[in-house]
Amino acid sequence: MASVQPPPAPLAPHRPSIAAALRFYSPAVSPRVSPSPAARSRRLAVAARAMPWPHVLTVAGSDSGAGAGIQADIKACAALGAYCSSVITAVTAQNTVGVQGVHAVPEEFVGEQLRSVLSDMSVDVVKTGMLPSAGIVKVLCESLRKFPVKALVVDPVMVSTSGDTLSGPSTLTTYRDELFPMADIVTPNVKEASKLLGDVSLQTISDMRSAAESIYKLGPKYVLVKGGDMPDSTDAIDVFFDGKEFIELRGLRIKTRNTHGTGCTLASCIAAELAKGASMLHAVEAAKKFVESALYHSKDLVIGNGPQGPFDHLFSLKSPLYKMGSLHKFNPDDLFLYAVTDSGMNKKWGRSIEDAVKAAIEGGATIVQLREKDAETREFLEAAKTCVEICRSSGVPLLINDRIDVALACNADGVHVGQSDMPAWEVRELLGPGKIIGVSCKTPAQAEQAWKDGADYIGCGGVFPTTTKANNPTLGFEGLRTVCFASKLPVVAIGGINARNAGSVMELGLPNLKGVAVVSALFDRECVATETRSLRSILMNACSRS
Numbered sequence: 001m002a003s004v005q006p007p008p009a010p011l012a013p014h015r016p017s018i019a020a021a022l023r024f025y026s027p028a029v030s031p032r033v034s035p036s037p038a039a040r041s042r043r044l045a046v047a048a049r050a051m052p053w054p055h056v057l058t059v060a061g062s063d064s065g066a067g068a069g070i071q072a073d074i075k076a077c078a079a080l081g082a083y084c085s086s087v088i089t090a091v092t093a094q095n096t097v098g099v100q101g102v103h104a105v106p107e108e109f110v111g112e113q114l115r116s117v118l119s120d121m122s123v124d125v126v127k128t129g130m131l132p133s134a135g136i137v138k139v140l141c142e143s144l145r146k147f148p149v150k151a152l153v154v155d156p157v158m159v160s161t162s163g164d165t166l167s168g169p170s171t172l173t174t175y176r177d178e179l180f181p182m183a184d185i186v187t188p189n190v191k192e193a194s195k196l197l198g199d200v201s202l203q204t205i206s207d208m209r210s211a212a213e214s215i216y217k218l219g220p221k222y223v224l225v226k227g228g229d230m231p232d233s234t235d236a237i238d239v240f241f242d243g244k245e246f247i248e249l250r251g252l253r254i255k256t257r258n259t260h261g262t263g264c265t266l267a268s269c270i271a272a273e274l275a276k277g278a279s280m281l282h283a284v285e286a287a288k289k290f291v292e293s294a295l296y297h298s299k300d301l302v303i304g305n306g307p308q309g310p311f312d313h314l315f316s317l318k319s320p321l322y323k324m325g326s327l328h329k330f331n332p333d334d335l336f337l338y339a340v341t342d343s344g345m346n347k348k349w350g351r352s353i354e355d356a357v358k359a360a361i362e363g364g365a366t367i368v369q370l371r372e373k374d375a376e377t378r379e380f381l382e383a384a385k386t387c388v389e390i391c392r393s394s395g396v397p398l399l400i401n402d403r404i405d406v407a408l409a410c411n412a413d414g415v416h417v418g419q420s421d422m423p424a425w426e427v428r429e430l431l432g433p434g435k436i437i438g439v440s441c442k443t444p445a446q447a448e449q450a451w452k453d454g455a456d457y458i459g460c461g462g463v464f465p466t467t468t469k470a471n472n473p474t475l476g477f478e479g480l481r482t483v484c485f486a487s488k489l490p491v492v493a494i495g496g497i498n499a500r501n502a503g504s505v506m507e508l509g510l511p512n513l514k515g516v517a518v519v520s521a522l523f524d525r526e527c528v529a530t531e532t533r534s535l536r537s538i539l540m541n542a543c544s545r546s
C-alpha cells in the first residue's frame, strides 16, 4: 500500500527571543547573574552622582482641563528640566468655564502616596498646590518632618480664578500655624493674601507690600504676593519680600484669555529652579519670566469655550527659534555707552570684529551692536557667535543691526532696526518678549510707533553730521530734545558723537536720554579700548554736572 506522506511542516519563521534581542541592544545586561540588592543600590548611587536630575514633588489637585493643578506642575517642571513626581490630593472636574466638581482624596491615601515617593526617590523640593482639607495639610507636615527636603514652596491655593472654592476656610489655621513656618516661600495671589489675613482689602502695590510683611511674620523665609489679578494694572507686578527688603517684580501684562494655571506654573517653576540650585530671588525671577514668555507664545491659542483657557508650557518645543536660556532683562542704563561696530573701519585698522568688541568692553562699553552692513553672512554669523560669548561673559548685552536671522542664529540679546528694516512688532513676534529691540527714530510719531510695537528703546539721530550714514538728515539738539520729550521709551543719542561733543549731549539733561551711541569715535581709531575709556569718563563727568 502506498503510504501517503504528510506534507512537510512549514519552517517556523526565525524570531530571536526578546531576551536575545535585549542582549543584542544592551550587551551589559547579563541574564545569568542578577546583582545583589546592595550592589544594585551602590550602582544606582553611583549613577545618581553622575547624572543628578533635579526633582520636584508636587502635592496638589488634578485639573481635568489640564491647565492648572498637577498637570500644569508637571509640564512646568518638564519645560525647565526638572523631574516632577506627584501626590494627588483631590480630583477636580474642571474646564475653561470653571470648576464643576471636587473629589478629595482620603487623608490616609495622601499619606500613602507621600510615603511612596519620599521614602524611595530623592526629592529636592516639595511644591504644594490645592490642599483641600486641614487633615491633608497635617498629613503633609508630618511627612515633611519625617522626610525633610531642601526646600518647600507653598502656593496657598484657595479659590480658582473662576471664583470656585478649592480649599475652605477650615484649612486657613492649619496653613498659618503648621505649614507656613516650614515653608521657604509662600506665593499667594491678592485674593488669597487677603483671605489669609482676615479679608483685608488689597488694592494697591503698597497694600501688597503690607500683606507680604504680615504673611512673612507667619514664618516662611520669603513671601511673593502675586499681582496677576490686580485690577487696572498695565504691568503684571508681584511683590517679593525677604524679611528686610521689598522687590517689585514687573513683567509685561500679556493680553490673552489664556491665563488659567499661571499661579501653579509660577510656583512649580520656582521649585524647579530651586531644585537646580538657584537662589530664591533668581528662582522667582526666572519663574516669572517663564510665565510671561509662555503666556506670550500662547496668547492666540484657543481651547474650550469658557473665559479662561490654558497656555502652552512647552512652547519652546514648537519654536526652536526661541531659546530659553538667553533671556536678558533689559536695563535702560545699559544704553550709557553704546558701541556700534563698523566692518569698514575694522578692516581699515586691521582688526577682527571680535577684537573690536573685546576692546570696547575692556574700555567700558555698556552695550554693543554689530552693524556689519557688507559682511558675508556665514563669516558674520561665526564672528557674532564669538561676540555673544565675549559679551555674555562680561554681562554686556549684544545686539545685531537689522539681521534678525543672524540674531536668532547666534542667540544674541536683541536687534536694532531702522525705519526701513522689518517693523519692530514683527521683530517682536519672531524674537519673543525676552529679547531687546531698539528702533531708530527721528520724530515723535516714530517714537510713539516704536513704543506701540513693543520696542525697548529708541536711537535718536543724527544729532551731529556723520560720515557713517549717507543721506542722514541732522536733527541737532532741538530735534533730539523734541523726540526725548515725546518718547515713552528710553533714548540713546546717535550720529557724529565723539569725545569733543558727547559731554554737551549728556549735559542737556533731557528726559529719557540714557546715553550715547558711537561708531567712528571708537572704531575709527587706533586704540579702541583707550578711546572707549576716555569717552566713558567724559560721559560720567557730564552726568555728574547735569
Ligand SMILES: Nc1ncnc2c1ncn2[C@@H]1O[C@H](COP(=O)(O)OP(=O)(O)OP(=O)(O)O)[C@@H](O)[C@H]1O
Pocket (backbone or CB within 6 Å): 068, 159, 160, 161, 188, 189, 190, 226, 227, 228, 229, 236, 237, 238, 251, 252, 253, 254, 255, 256, 259, 260, 261, 262, 263, 264, 265, 266, 288, 291, 292, 295
Ligand atoms: N496677563 C498676564 N501677563 C503676564 N503675567 C501674568 C499675567 N497674569 C498673571 N501673570 C503673572 O503670573 C504669575 C501668577 O500670578 P496670578 O496672580 O495670576 O496667580 P494665581 O491667581 O494664583 O493664578 P491661577 O490663575 O493659577 O489661580 C504672576 O507672576 C503674575 O504676575
Ligand SMILES: Cc1ncc(CO)c(N)n1
Pocket (backbone or CB within 6 Å): 060, 061, 062, 063, 068, 069, 070, 092, 094, 129, 130, 157, 159, 160, 161, 166, 260, 261, 262, 263, 264
Ligand atoms: C486643581 C487645581 N489646582 C489649582 C488651581 C488654581 O489655579 C486650579 N484651578 N485647580
Ligand SMILES: [Mg+2]
Pocket (backbone or CB within 6 Å): 161, 189, 228, 229, 259, 262, 263
Ligand atoms: Mg490669576
